[in-house]
Amino acid sequence: MSEVNFENLLSTGAHFGHVTRKWHPAYEPYILMERNGVHIINLEETLTGLKKAQDFLSQVIKKNGEVLFVGTKKQAKDIVQQEADRCGMFYVVERWLGGTLTNYSTIKKSIKRLQLLEKEGSSIYQNLTKKEIQMLNRERVKLADQHRGIKDMRKVPDVLIVVDANFESTAVQEALRLEIPVIAIVDSNTDPSLVSHVIPANDDSIRTIQLILSALTNTILSAQVKDVDKQNDKVKDSESPKKNAHPELKKSVNSEEEVSLDDKEENAKDSSDGSDKTNDEVESD
Numbered sequence: 001m002s003e004v005n006f007e008n009l010l011s012t013g014a015h016f017g018h019v020t021r022k023w024h025p026a027y028e029p030y031i032l033m034e035r036n037g038v039h040i041i042n043l044e045e046t047l048t049g050l051k052k053a054q055d056f057l058s059q060v061i062k063k064n065g066e067v068l069f070v071g072t073k074k075q076a077k078d079i080v081q082q083e084a085d086r087c088g089m090f091y092v093v094e095r096w097l098g099g100t101l102t103n104y105s106t107i108k109k110s111i112k113r114l115q116l117l118e119k120e121g122s123s124i125y126q127n128l129t130k131k132e133i134q135m136l137n138r139e140r141v142k143l144a145d146q147h148r149g150i151k152d153m154r155k156v157p158d159v160l161i162v163v164d165a166n167f168e169s170t171a172v173q174e175a176l177r178l179e180i181p182v183i184a185i186v187d188s189n190t191d192p193s194l195v196s197h198v199i200p201a202n203d204d205s206i207r208t209i210q211l212i213l214s215a216l217t218n219t220i221l222s223a224q225v226k227d228v229d230k231q232n233d234k235v236k237d238s239e240s241p242k243k244n245a246h247p248e249l250k251k252s253v254n255s256e257e258e259v260s261l262d263d264k265e266e267n268a269k270d271s272s273d274g275s276d277k278t279n280d281e282v283e284s285d
Contacts, residue, residue: 004211006044014208015040017040017041041202058223068153069091069160070162072096090157097146104156162185182197186199
């Protein structure tokens with residue numbers, strides 16, 4: 001679904017919050033009512049939050065920003081990886097490693113170790129026993145599983161997209177410490193003040209997660225396409241003046257060429273006359 005509306009959210013169950021005894025008092029502005037001991041989320045607030053998040057995300061992408069998707073809960077893993085791959089961004093779907101953002105230099109060392117272990121014919125495997133090679137293979141598999149979504153990430157991301165800010169509280173806290181904006185699906189059991197761009201919705205529904213993440217991914221893709229088109233237009237604008245530049249100079253060059261051609265014709269006539277005279281003089285002699 002490319003466009004999110006009230007009916008889409010309602011059909012996916014995005015309006016169902018947690019039971020009232022598990023609610024966070026700061027979440028009150030996003031609650032519509034209470035029914036059968038469960039809080040009902042105001043979907044108008046969901047649409048407003050999603051629109052603001054999409055506008056912000058579009059601005060980040062236009063500035064060549066990088067996005068990190070985070071969703072390690074069972075319901076979100078596959079969707080997060082699929083949507084991150086679709087727009088070419090980074091993701092974390094296994095356990096969030098403490099210090100992934102705040103201690104990124106150590107994470108980079110771990111990624112370099114993984115790249116060394118994955119390199120074919122690496123010197124690290126030379127002169128080792130069978131048992132030592134098996135230990136290195138286990139280490140490689142473990143590191144590959146931990147870093148598979150961030151292996152090519154060269155720096156900390158410009159924005160985080162999080163499924164369930166309460167479940168991913170460590171990632172949210174690290175982003176806050178580094179002042180990295182966070183776009184998150186926030187349920188009624190979570191403090192929304194910790195998140196930069198709140199999308200109030202049911203974060204346990206697979207269909208709701210799919211709908212919202214798909215909308216955010218489409219925003220990233222459209223911003224990337226517009227950025228490419230803008231660059232192509234700049235290239236065309238820079239090339240077009242070269243073809244039609246300085247028409248007066250072109251005219252003067254053409255006139256100079258005509259003059260030079262006339263001079264060549266006259267010189268050719270003079271040389272032919274001179275050669276005729278010399279031939280006549282030779283005959284008379």
